[in-house]
Amino acid sequence: MKVLVATKETQGRRANDFCFAGINDLVRMPIECSSGYIDDPCGCHRSWTSTLNNKYTTTCKVIEDAAMTPEKLCAALAGGSGAQPEEMRAAAAYLSEVAGRFAVGTIIERRGKEFAERVAGVYGRGQRLGAVLRHLKSKRARI
Numbered sequence: 670m671k672v673l674v675a676t677k678e679t680q681g682r683r684a685n686d687f688c689f690a691g692i693n694d695l696v697r698m699p700i701e702c703s704s705g706y707i708d709d710p711c712g713c714h715r716s717w718t719s720t721l722n723n724k725y726t727t728t729c730k731v732i733e734d735a736a737m738t739p740e741k742l743c744a745a746l747a748g749g750s751g752a753q754p755e756e757m758r759a760a761a762a763y764l765s766e767v768a769g770r771f772a773v774g775t776i777i778e779r780r781g782k783e784f785a786e787r788v789a790g791v792y793g794r795g796q797r798l799g800a801v802l803r804h805l806k807s808k809r810a811r812i
């Protein structure tokens with residue numbers, strides 16, 4: 670079945686990319702802050718967490734893992750966390766649904782609840798900086 674693993678491929682295409690997860694680590698959705706925004710310094714709204722080292726990545730790769738099953742994915746996601754089986758089944762189903770939307774080998778990024786293929790050449794630093802400045806300006810305007 671298709672699964673999502675951490676990758677450093679296309680890292681840097683966004684100025685605020687990071688990948689502290691191990692390469693090819695199976696990932697899960699992170700625990701997210703209740704506030705903040707996608708490009709904030711925290712990064713929880715644009716990343717996944719490695720199931721192995723609990724570190725974050727903003728880029729994932731869709732791979733076909735012939736040995737993976739929904740049950741194994743649940744076990745990997747639980748990783749001794751003591752999470753309820755019901756929650757893990759839902760988390761595993763969600764992750765495989767996301768992986769299933771893309772072709773094997775696709776590098777994807779996450780923008781909140783949106784997932785998208787990383788396409789070459791569309792993430793200029795200027796664009797990013799512009800977005801940050803607009804955000805800061807709008808914040809300042811509210812103070």
Ligand SMILES: [Zn+2]
Nearest residue numbers: 702711712713
């Ligand atoms: Zn956060």
